[in-house]
Amino acid sequence: MYNIIFFQIFHFFKVFIKLYKYRTSKQHKNRERMDQENKKLLLQFQGEMLRIGTVVGFKHFSMTLQGREEMLLKIKTSSKIHALPPESSFLLAAYARYHSPYVWLRSENQVLLKMTRTVNPDNPLNLQSVQNWKNGTIHVWDVIQELVQYCHNTTDVNPFDxxxxxxxxxxxxxxxxxxxxxxxxxxxxxxxxxxxxxxxxxxxxxxxxxxxxxxxxxxxxxxxxxxxxxxxxxxxSQMNRPSKSLPWASNYASSPSKLSPNLWAQQTKPPWM
Incomplete structure (x- = not known):
């Protein structure tokens, strides 16, 4: 009887260990798959930063690239909001070690911290676009749009004027x-x-x-x-290109009058005849 009980307990632990290993392995694979997807999305985000960061001529903001992972963003604030400074600076970064883009406020602006519900100014801003980034539908310009709308305190403004x-x-x-x-x-x-x-x-x-x-x-x-x-x-290149004259034409141009008709015909015979 004790042998049967011992066998049942042993079998139970054996099944439990197999299930645990299977679950752990599945979680590990899912984590690896998510890491790969996040890495792919982050590389895409970095590529967008490099492309838009070199564009000059926007009305409400200007950008300066600081390497592949960082972009300094300066946004002009609305003159109607007296509590805000004339210009606010942000650091938009997509660090590989964080597996997600983040935005930090780089100028003194308590109003924006309250608007974004960010308690500590050293922490990244609490932005809806950044939170939705892992869905795969958020781009760099979506983050810029949200920041410009905060600086103007309205959603009616075209951020990309x-x-x-x-x-x-x-x-x-x-x-x-x-x-x-x-x-x-x-x-x-x-x-x-x-x-x-x-x-x-x-x-x-x-x-x-x-x-x-x-x-x-x-x-x-x-x-x-x-x-x-x-x-x-x-x-x-066309002007410096030497003219390609045909050999039979050059022979004719040399001195056709000094050649007998038969000899001239043989030497000036085109290659296709």
Whole structure:
């Protein structure tokens, strides 16, 4: 009888250990899969930071890249909110060791800390866009949009308003051509990926239309003045390219009058005859 009881207890522990190992292994695999997915999303987020961080000409904010994982964001605050400073600085970072993007306030702004329900100023801001990031539908411009709306204390503002005077004032047509192309591409991605509200969508679409006109006007000027580097290189290569004359044509050009008709015909015979 004791042997039977001992056998049953032994069998129970054996089954329990197998179940425990199976569960632990499954949790480990799930954790690895989630880590891989988070890593992929973070790399995508870092890539978006690199692309949008080089775009210049937004009305409400400016960006400065500080390596692959950091971007300094300066946002102009609304003049209607007297408690806020004229400009607020943020550090938008996507550190690999944290497995998630975060935003830190880098200027004295107690109002924004209260608005974002952030107790400790040394901690990352409590942003809805960052919390929803792991869903895979949040992009860099969604985080920027939320910050601009906080700084203006309204959701009606278009965070991506373009400072058109910046592009009009560019005297270098090549710089104007490239900068407008970068801004148009950025705005198109924002429209396609984030699908903002109707007001923001109309405002962005108008800016894209105006920038496209400036872009092609600059391109037309560059073509007319032959100021596009690749066109210059092509024309120079064509001018310096030696002319390829056919051997039978060169023989004829030498002195056809000194050759007898038969000999001249043999030496100047084209290769296809």
């Amino acid at each position: 373009v400072n058109l005077n910046h592009f009009y004032s560019l005297k270098n047509k090549a710089e104007q051509y490239l900068s407008t192309a970068a801004m148009i591409n950025c705005l198109q991605k924002i429209l396609l990926a984030s699908q903002p509200n109707v007001h923001v969508t109309k405002s962005i679409s108008k800016d894209i239309y105006k920038l496209t006109k400036v872009h092609f006007q600059g391109l037309e000027t560059l073509v007319q003045t032959k100021s596009i580097p690749i066109l210059k290189q092509y024309e120079e």
